[in-house]
Amino acid sequence: MHELRVGISSFAHLHADAYAEVLRRSPYVQLVGFSDADDRRAARVSAEFGIPRLSNQGLLDAGLDALIVCSENSRHREIVLLAAEAGVHVLSEKPLATSVTDAREMTDACRRAGVLLRTAFPMRFAAPIREAKRLADVGTLGPIGAVEGVNQGVIPLGTGGWFLDPALAGGGAVTDHSVHLADCLRWILSDEVQSVYAQSNSLIGTAARVETAGLLVLEFSKGTVATIDCSWSRPPGYPSWGGLSMRIVARDAVLDVDPFAQSFAEYDQHRTSRTNWGDTSNAAMIDEFLTGCRTGITPSSDPLDGLHAAAIVEAAYASIRTGSPVDVGKPLIPLTTPQGRHEA
Amino acid sequence: MRRVGIVGSGFIAAQHLRSWTTIGVPVHLYGGSGVAKLSAGTTASVHTDLASLLESVDVVDICTPTDTHRDLAVSAARMGCDVICEKPLALLAAEAEEIAELCRAAGRQLHVAHVLRYFPEYAALRQRVIEGAVGRPAVIRLARESFAPGRPATHWLFDRARSGGIICDLMIHDIDYARWLAGPVTRVFARTARIAATDFDDHAFAVLTHTSGALTHLTASWAFPRPTFQTRVEIAGSTGLLSTTMDHSAGLDLQLRTPSSAGAGAVGFPDMDHAGTGDDPLTAQLRDFLDAIEGASVPRVTAAEAIEAVRIAAATHESSLTGEAVEIGKVQIGEAICMS
Numbered sequence: 001m002h003e004l005r006v007g008i009s010s011f012a013h014l015h016a017d018a019y020a021e022v023l024r025r026s027p028y029v030q031l032v033g034f035s036d037a038d039d040r041r042a043a044r045v046s047a048e049f050g051i052p053r054l055s056n057q058g059l060l061d062a063g064l065d066a067l068i069v070c071s072e073n074s075r076h077r078e079i080v081l082l083a084a085e086a087g088v089h090v091l092s093e094k095p096l097a098t099s100v101t102d103a104r105e106m107t108d109a110c111r112r113a114g115v116l117l118r119t120a121f122p123m124r125f126a127a128p129i130r131e132a133k134r135l136a137d138v139g140t141l142g143p144i145g146a147v148e149g150v151n152q153g154v155i156p157l158g159t160g161g162w163f164l165d166p167a168l169a170g171g172g173a174v175t176d177h178s179v180h181l182a183d184c185l186r187w188i189l190s191d192e193v194q195s196v197y198a199q200s201n202s203l204i205g206t207a208a209r210v211e212t213a214g215l216l217v218l219e220f221s222k223g224t225v226a227t228i229d230c231s232w233s234r235p236p237g238y239p240s241w242g243g244l245s246m247r248i249v250a251r252d253a254v255l256d257v258d259p260f261a262q263s264f265a266e267y268d269q270h271r272t273s274r275t276n277w278g279d280t281s282n283a284a285m286i287d288e289f290l291t292g293c294r295t296g297i298t299p300s301s302d303p304l305d306g307l308h309a310a311a312i313v314e315a316a317y318a319s320i321r322t323g324s325p326v327d328v329g330k331p332l333i334p335l336t337t338p339q340g341r342h343e344a
Numbered sequence: 345m346r347r348v349g350i351v352g353s354g355f356i357a358a359q360h361l362r363s364w365t366t367i368g369v370p371v372h373l374y375g376g377s378g379v380a381k382l383s384a385g386t387t388a389s390v391h392t393d394l395a396s397l398l399e400s401v402d403v404v405d406i407c408t409p410t411d412t413h414r415d416l417a418v419s420a421a422r423m424g425c426d427v428i429c430e431k432p433l434a435l436l437a438a439e440a441e442e443i444a445e446l447c448r449a450a451g452r453q454l455h456v457a458h459v460l461r462y463f464p465e466y467a468a469l470r471q472r473v474i475e476g477a478v479g480r481p482a483v484i485r486l487a488r489e490s491f492a493p494g495r496p497a498t499h500w501l502f503d504r505a506r507s508g509g510i511i512c513d514l515m516i517h518d519i520d521y522a523r524w525l526a527g528p529v530t531r532v533f534a535r536t537a538r539i540a541a542t543d544f545d546d547h548a549f550a551v552l553t554h555t556s557g558a559l560t561h562l563t564a565s566w567a568f569p570r571p572t573f574q575t576r577v578e579i580a581g582s583t584g585l586l587s588t589t590m591d592h593s594a595g596l597d598l599q600l601r602t603p604s605s606a607g608a609g610a611v612g613f614p615d616m617d618h619a620g621t622g623d624d625p626l627t628a629q630l631r632d633f634l635d636a637i638e639g640a641s642v643p644r645v646t647a648a649e650a651i652e653a654v655r656i657a658a659a660t661h662e663s664s665l666t667g668e669a670v671e672i673g674k675v676q677i678g679e680a681i682c683m684s
Contacts (some may be wrong), residue, residue, distance in 0.1 A: 225549060
C-alpha cells in the first residue's frame with residue numbers, strides 16, 4: 001500500500017495543528033507540505049512540523065492524493081475548486097462554504113472531477129454520538145420527539161481574530177457553532193431539516209461585527225423538533241473552550257449525550273480548567289477520510305453533508321433577518337442512502 | 345388577623361393549606377369533592393357553598409382550574425375580599441387585565457402566585473445578575489423537566505382549552521422568570537411535541553426575544569421518566585456566566601437498599617431542598633402576599649407582572665399552534681386561536 005501524500009492548505013483554523021499531528025504520526029501518510037498566507041504563522045508551522053511551505057497551487061503541483069483545507073471560511077471555495085481541478089481529494093473544515101451557492105459549486109466540481117469531498121464533522125466519530133445513532137437506528141429510543149442541543153464556546157479571538165471578520169468567516173456564532181449539531185442531528189435522525197427559526201444578538205463581546213450568540217429551532221421532516229444554542233457565551237475564564245451536548249427526548253427514553261465528558265478538573269494558582277483525556281474523534285475522522293481516498297467508501301459521511309449544513313445556516317440567517325421561520329428548500333441532489341455511502 | 349378562604353381541593357390547594365397552617369391564620373375551605381379529605385386532621389372550616397365562604401373570610405386564595413379564575417376573583421372582590429390566585433392568572437392577557445381592573449375597582453388587592461421567584465436559588469441568581477455578575481444578559485436558558493402528573497387523560501390540566509397546555513401551565517414559571525431577569529419580550533416562537541403521552545402535547549421549546557436583544561431558550565416537559573424533576577438555569581451575559589442544575593440541591597442523596605413505601609425510585613428528599621433557608625418557597629410567598637394585604641409592602645411579584653406573564657405565555661402558546669413567530673405588543677391576541 002503506497003503512502004498517501006497529503007497537504008494542508010492554511011493553518012488559519014485552530015484544528016489544523018491537531019490534523020497535522022494526526023497525519024505526522026501515521027505511517028501510511030506523507031505530510032508533503034502546507035500553504036499559509038500568514039508569514040508568522042507559516043514560520044511557526046514550518047518549525048514545529050518540519051514541512052515545507054508552498055503556495056496552494058505549488059502544493060497541488062507537488063502531487064497530492066488529498067488536501068485538508070483549514071483556511072478562513074470564505075477562502076475554502078477557491079482552494080477546493082483548485083483541488084478538484086488537480087484531481088485531489090478534499091477534506092474541508094466546516095463550514096464547507098459561506099453560502100449555499102458556493103457549497104453547491106464546490107460539491108458539483110468535486111463530483112464531476114471524481115474526487116472525494118468531505119466536511120470536517122468530527123462529532124460523527126465521537127463514541128457517545130455514534131452510540132446515540134446506533135440506539136436510534138435499532139429502535140431502542142422509539143420515535144424521537146425533541147432534541148435540545150448545545151454547542152457553546154468562547155469568543156474565538158485567536159489566529160488573528162478572523163472568526164469575527166464577516167468577510168473571512170461569513171458570519172459569527174451561527175456560522176461557527178450551529179453546523180456540528182445540525183450535522184449530528186441529520187445523521188442520528190436519518191432525516192432532513194424542513195424549516196429553521198433563528199434569533200441572534202451581539203451582546204457578548206465588545207463591538208463585534210458578527211453575531212456572538214444564536215438560538216435555532218429546527219423542524220425535521222419526520223416531526224422531530226430540535227433546538228441549537230450556538231452562542232459564544234462562555235466567558236474567557238471558563239474552564240474549557242466550551243462544549244457540545246444533546247438531550248434527546250424520545251417516546252421510550254431520554255438520552256443525554258456528551259462527547260466531551262471524558263475530562264478531569266485542574267486547579268492551579270489562578271484558575272480552574274478541564275483537561276480532556278478522551279476524544280479521539282479527529283483521528284478517527286481523518287482515518288475514515290484517508291481510507292475513503294483509497295477505496296471511495298466512507299461509512300459515516302457523504303459528499304452532501306457540507307451542503308446540507310450550509311443550507312441550514314443560510315436558512316437561519318434568513319430567519320434572523322425576517323423574524324419568521326424559513327423553509328430550508330430541497331437541495332437539487334438526492335438524499336444519501338442510510339449507510340451514508342455515496343459515489344465520490 | 346386576616347381569615348383566608350381556599351377555593352379548591354386538589355394538589356395545589358393541599359400545599360396552600362399546609363403553608364397557611366404554618367403561617368397560623370384561620371383557614372376556610374370550599375370546593376370540589378376532595379374538600380372533606382383535605383380538611384381532615386386540620387382546624388380548617390369547611391363550607392358547602394361559595395357565598396358562605398366569602399362571607400367568612402377576608403382573603404380568598406384561588407386554587408382551581410385556570411378557566412375558573414376570573415369568575416371566582418370577581419365574586420371575591422365584590423364581596424370585599426382581597427384575592428390571591430394561582431398562576432396563570434388567566435389564559436389571555438385581556439382576561440388577566442380584566443380581573444386586575446375589577447379587583448382595583450372594588451378596592452381590593454390581587455396577588456398571583458408565581459412561586460418560582462420565591463425559590464432561594466432563583467432569587468439569588470437574579471440578585472447576582474442585578475449585582476452585575478454577568479454584565480448585560482445575552483442568552484438565558486431555563487428548563488423545567490418532569491413527568492406528566494398522574495391524572496386521567498380527561499383531567500383539566502391536559503385540556504388545552506382549559507389549562508393552556510404545557511406552555512401556560514408549566515412553562516409560564518420560567519416565562520415570568522425570564523422577564524424578571526431580562527425585561528420585556530417582543531417576539532416569541534414555540535414548538536410543542538407529543539412524545540411520551542398520547543392525548544396531549546407533553547414537551548415544549550420556546551425562544552423569546554427581549555426588547556433588550558437578549559434571547560431566552562425555554563424547555564418545559566412532562567415527558568421525562570418518573571421520578572425525574574429537574575430544573576436548569578443558565579444566564580450568559582456580556583461579561584459573565586451563571587449556571588446551575590437543580591436536581592440534587594438537598595445535599596443528601598440516600599439510596600435505600602429496599603424500595604420505600606412511596607415506590608421504587610422515590611428516594612429523593614424534596615423537603616430538604618431548601619433546608620436551612622427559612623420558609624419553603626410557597627409559605628414565603630403567601631407570607632409576602634399577606635404582608636402586602638396587611639400593610640403597604642409591595643410583594644416580590646405584582647399583578648401587573650402576572651398579566652405580562654400571561655401575555656407572553658398566550659403568545660407562546662399561539663406560536664406553538666400556528667407555527668409562526670408572534671410579535672408581542674399591547675394587543676389582544678385572538679381568543680379563537682388561544683382556546684383551540
